[in-house]
Amino acid sequence: MSLEPQELDDLTSKIGRKPTSTELQIVAAEWSEHCSYKSSKKHLKMLPMKGRLVISEKGYDSGVLDVGDGYVITAHIESHNHPSAVEPYGGAATGVGGVIRDILSAGTRPIAIFDGLRFGDIEKDLQARWLFKNAVTGIADYGNCLGIPTIGGEVEFDECYSNYALVDVAAIGFGKKKNLIKNHAKKGNIVVLLGGSTGRDGIGGSQFASDSLESENRSAVQIPDPFIEKLIIEAILEARDQHLINAMKDLGGGGLSCAVSETADALSIGIEMDVDKVHTRESDMSPEEIMVSESQERMLIVTTDEKLKKLQIICKKFRIACSVIGHVTTNNMMHVKKGKKTCANLPTDVVANAKLLDRPSKKPAYLETIEQEKKLKPVSDYSKMMLKFLASPNIASKIWVYGQYDHEVGIRTVVKPGKDASVLRLDNGKFLSAKIDGNPKHCYINPREGAIGCFEEACRNVVCTGAKPIGMLDHLQFGNPENPEIFWTFLESLKGLTDFAKYFEIPCVGGKVSLYNETPSGPIKPTPLIGILGLIEKTPISSQIISPGDSLMIIGDTKDEMGGSEYFEYIHKFIGGKCPVVNFKESKSNMNIVLELVKNELLKAAHDCSKGGLAVAISELCMTHKIGCKVSLDKVPGPKLDVDRVLFSESHSRYLLVFEKKNLKKLEDILKKDKISYSVLGKFGGENILFSKSSKPIIDLRVDKAQKTWFNSLRELVVHG
Amino acid sequence: MKVGVVVFPGSNCDRDMYHVLTDVFKFNAEYFWHEKGLPKNIDAVILPGGFSYGDRLRSGAIAAHSPIIADVRKMAEKGIPILGVCNGFQILVEAGLLPGALLKNTSLNFMCGWTNLIVENNKTPFTNKLKLNQKIPIPIANGEGRYYVDNETLKKLKKNNQIVFRYSEIVNGSTDRIAGVCNESGNVVGMMPHPERAAESAINPIDNKPSSLIFESLLDTIGVTN
Numbered sequence: 001m002s003l004e005p006q007e008l009d010d011l012t013s014k015i016g017r018k019p020t021s022t023e024l025q026i027v028a029a030e031w032s033e034h035c036s037y038k039s040s041k042k043h044l045k046m047l048p049m050k051g052r053l054v055i056s057e058k059g060y061d062s063g064v065l066d067v068g069d070g071y072v073i074t075a076h077i078e079s080h081n082h083p084s085a086v087e088p089y090g091g092a093a094t095g096v097g098g099v100i101r102d103i104l105s106a107g108t109r110p111i112a113i114f115d116g117l118r119f120g121d122i123e124k125d126l127q128a129r130w131l132f133k134n135a136v137t138g139i140a141d142y143g144n145c146l147g148i149p150t151i152g153g154e155v156e157f158d159e160c161y162s163n164y165a166l167v168d169v170a171a172i173g174f175g176k177k178k179n180l181i182k183n184h185a186k187k188g189n190i191v192v193l194l195g196g197s198t199g200r201d202g203i204g205g206s207q208f209a210s211d212s213l214e215s216e217n218r219s220a221v222q223i224p225d226p227f228i229e230k231l232i233i234e235a236i237l238e239a240r241d242q243h244l245i246n247a248m249k250d251l252g253g254g255g256l257s258c259a260v261s262e263t264a265d266a267l268s269i270g271i272e273m274d275v276d277k278v279h280t281r282e283s284d285m286s287p288e289e290i291m292v293s294e295s296q297e298r299m300l301i302v303t304t305d306e307k308l309k310k311l312q313i314i315c316k317k318f319r320i321a322c323s324v325i326g327h328v329t330t331n332n333m334m335h336v337k338k339g340k341k342t343c344a345n346l347p348t349d350v351v352a353n354a355k356l357l358d359r360p361s362k363k364p365a366y367l368e369t370i371e372q373e374k375k376l377k378p379v380s381d382y383s384k385m386m387l388k389f390l391a392s393p394n395i396a397s398k399i400w401v402y403g404q405y406d407h408e409v410g411i412r413t414v415v416k417p418g419k420d421a422s423v424l425r426l427d428n429g430k431f432l433s434a435k436i437d438g439n440p441k442h443c444y445i446n447p448r449e450g451a452i453g454c455f456e457e458a459c460r461n462v463v464c465t466g467a468k469p470i471g472m473l474d475h476l477q478f479g480n481p482e483n484p485e486i487f488w489t490f491l492e493s494l495k496g497l498t499d500f501a502k503y504f505e506i507p508c509v510g511g512k513v514s515l516y517n518e519t520p521s522g523p524i525k526p527t528p529l530i531g532i533l534g535l536i537e538k539t540p541i542s543s544q545i546i547s548p549g550d551s552l553m554i555i556g557d558t559k560d561e562m563g564g565s566e567y568f569e570y571i572h573k574f575i576g577g578k579c580p581v582v583n584f585k586e587s588k589s590n591m592n593i594v595l596e597l598v599k600n601e602l603l604k605a606a607h608d609c610s611k612g613g614l615a616v617a618i619s620e621l622c623m624t625h626k627i628g629c630k631v632s633l634d635k636v637p638g639p640k641l642d643v644d645r646v647l648f649s650e651s652h653s654r655y656l657l658v659f660e661k662k663n664l665k666k667l668e669d670i671l672k673k674d675k676i677s678y679s680v681l682g683k684f685g686g687e688n689i690l691f692s693k694s695s696k697p698i699i700d701l702r703v704d705k706a707q708k709t710w711f712n713s714l715r716e717l718v719v720h721g
Numbered sequence: 722m723k724v725g726v727v728v729f730p731g732s733n734c735d736r737d738m739y740h741v742l743t744d745v746f747k748f749n750a751e752y753f754w755h756e757k758g759l760p761k762n763i764d765a766v767i768l769p770g771g772f773s774y775g776d777r778l779r780s781g782a783i784a785a786h787s788p789i790i791a792d793v794r795k796m797a798e799k800g801i802p803i804l805g806v807c808n809g810f811q812i813l814v815e816a817g818l819l820p821g822a823l824l825k826n827t828s829l830n831f832m833c834g835w836t837n838l839i840v841e842n843n844k845t846p847f848t849n850k851l852k853l854n855q856k857i858p859i860p861i862a863n864g865e866g867r868y869y870v871d872n873e874t875l876k877k878l879k880k881n882n883q884i885v886f887r888y889s890e891i892v893n894g895s896t897d898r899i900a901g902v903c904n905e906s907g908n909v910v911g912m913m914p915h916p917e918r919a920a921e922s923a924i925n926p927i928d929n930k931p932s933s934l935i936f937e938s939l940l941d942t943i944g945v946t947n
Contacts, residue, residue: 145733147772405831408833408860409737412924
């Protein structure tokens with residue numbers, strides 16, 4: 001928990017003297033990878049951050065998008081990987097808490113939570129199962145208590161996360177543009193710490209998160225208290241309505257050190273504060289401990305003497321503590337005192353801006369041979385295999401997870417979890433569609449194409465609800481950046497995301513980098529996670545019943561891209577082959593055409609084709625709508641492939657469309673106009689999911705049996721093992 | 722006609738309930754913070770869902786001792802319609818205004834999902850526009866939603882027609898599939914499912930009319946018809 005020798009030299013030369021022990025702790029927290037982004041910051045600038053709808057203000061912890069009629073949405077993504085790997089309940093819960101406060105600090109009410117969870121192989125690994133179960137409960141207990149619906153996410157299991165956990169949380173806020181906090185401060189303003197008391201939990205959390213996980217440092221994990229968080233949300237929003245907040249920042253990684261120095265640096269002010277004024281949980285805490293504690297449910301607020309009284313009345317109503325800890329100065333110094341004694345006195349720009357690094361990168365050796373395929377044992381019975389596939393933890397329905405999350409509270413959830421993307425109604429009559437997606441299996445084989453694939457998949461998901469993507473959140477999770485091979489995969493993913501974002505003009509409105517994700521058996525697979533926000537101007541695709549006789553169409557080509565597919569990895573236990581590649585031009589026309597078809601109300605349903613390929617995507621439609629389907633695999637567009645490749649290839653840019661037969665002509669007129677690759681694959685009806693090739697059945701499953709297996713297998717595995 | 726929506730620290734369905742009351746059904750509604758008293762001119766009181774006091778001790782146990790409960794009790798005695806939804810139901814039970822107890826679901830998990838209610842008593846101020854045995858598609862969202870009463874009390878509830886709603890199937894292990902009950906005079910009703918999440922077609926994928934009738938029943942009862 002200290003600075004590197006060269007960083008200590010750098011600090012000493014910048015301040016012209018030997019730093020005090022408090023200063024060392026403050027700077028060590030703030031210069032940690034977690035807080036400073038010192039490995040990644042130089043490169044992150046390549047992402048497009050501006051856009052027609054993007055509102056940027058100084059000091060925001062979340063991205064802001066204008067959704068019209070005087071309303072904005074805010075969005076942010078965070079992870080809590082290291083804490084969740086040692087204490088999954090508290091780690092996951094406080095992960096939710098942190099991202100919610102980022103949304104709150106812009107002055108918007110949090111209206112949705114998403115979570116992306118990744119663990120080891122829960123079929124074999126009991127610890128992975130324990131981590132999974134407790135992380136889900138942690139998220140449920142926190143989000144449910146706050147009354148913020150958890151409306152989406154994803155869960156994935158892969159051996160690369162053995163003895164580890166990735167817990168990513170994204171949140172969305174909504175509010176009036178005029179109520180956004182315009183962060184500002186001037187001399188004489190006072191600095192207030194509001195919320196939970198500062199204790200010894202989470203000491204050194206940001207450094208803990210900036211190192212490989214070698215020991216189970218449970219004391220670095222924060223303790224969640226959603227009840228206090230709920231009170232803070234209501235208190236802050238009341239204070240916002242009464243215009244009592246000049247500037248605001250959430251306390252997260254690095255605690256007070258980070259919040260005070262970054263606020264001062266962003267607003268070009270100085271802050272003088274007294275650790276004795278901080279309300280603490282224990283009486284004998286040292287200044288260092290107070291400055292770096294990551295106790296949860298705390299907000300830093302800059303206000304004036306006149307407004308303070310009103311703020312105190314609000315805090316009294318909600319019975320939350322509120323301490324005046326300091327005031328604003330003009331000397332751009334972060335001055336920390338204990339009573340009259342100075343403990344730290346540092347220039348804020350020095351504290352808030354660690355020296356950025358230019359880390360070396362090198363293409364990993366394994367990539368030279370990873371795309372080679374090996375001969376696989378042929379599958380003798382695809383129906384049997386398919387049932388096993390539907391029960392596999394990555395393919396099985398996640399209803400056991402989202403059924404524990406209150407996804408209805410707030411009464412905005414128009415499209416509920418379990419579909420392609422969830423949709424929320426907004427107060428201006430528009431709708432917001434959102435989804436997060438990752439795919440470490442693809443990213444391991446090709447970090448660039450895999451990352452682009454995650455981006456496209458998240459776009460496809462919101463497009464399936466009729467929404468146009470308007471903003472992106474990225475969360476880049478990799479191993480130790482000091483390893484040039486890992487750093488190369490980070491750069492490749494980032495470049496891929498940048499290219500896609502620029503081509504599609506989707507600005508990056510927020511993001512996070514999490515490095516040093518190392519397990520006892522090595523680094524995790526590259527795991528960039530992409531969140532997409534989509535806007536629906538009029539109405540989302542309505543949930544309709546699929547009736548016998550309705551037609552099934554596919555858009556987009558199915559290619560020989562089996563690398564990283566669930567089929568290769570789960571059925572054949574083989575990691576390798578070429579992973580799917582997005583053709584930007586094709587991707588764009590397919591996306592636009594689906595939006596046009598939804599807008600013209602020609603579709604009953606649209607469904608993205610991804611993990612598990614065509615076979616899983618069609619089965620999902622059948623299982624959710626409880627209806628059979630007859631599919632002819634001869635009609636699948638694309639190059640001629642072996643039957644297993646047609647069924648399970650995870651090629652991108654593909655959409656399944658369900659429509660009434662009578663609309664075929666209208667659909668074809670639109671599709672032909674844009675030279676889209678499409679084909680009618682079959683029609684719905686009966687009680688079986690039937691895939692055939694040259695009139696010979698390949699897969700034949702009863703819908704009810706498939707559905708039961710798909711719905712219940714994850715719960716069975718977790719609850720009964 | 723005025724409906725009071727009681728807000729406790731940790732209530733989180735108060736705004737949803739207020740929206741449905743005012744924007745959808747055009748009630749005149751007002752929030753009342755738990756430390757305040759209720760004015761005399763209130764025609765109905767609703768205790769919304771949430772996690773009052775973070776569910777500490779037991780769901781509803783601390784809120785049941787809030788100052789406002791004294792006024793709620795007085796109004797209950799006067800026969801004014803009172804509805805507790807989810808945590809509101811738990812609070813009414815903890816305050817002794819309704820019989821029984823709410824225990825952890827048999828799954829031991831928080832459960833959020835859609836289910837069907839069956840109307841068992843259509844004589845209360847919140848169900849008088851519903852038909853007996855009418856089905857109500859509605860979401861539940863709770864961790865401690867398993868209604869429990871002993872056999873003797875169950876007999877009494879049946880005899881006095883105090884069972885207002887039952888689940889159409891076994892959901893969480895509730896005694897006799899009970900989802901909602903009323904007091905002996907029928908003016909105080911508690912239910913675990915959320916009618917405010919089911920009364921608008923935009924967010925109800927099945928049918929919003931039955932849940933709407935819960936609010937329309939109240940409109941009818943407190944003397945205002947559209």
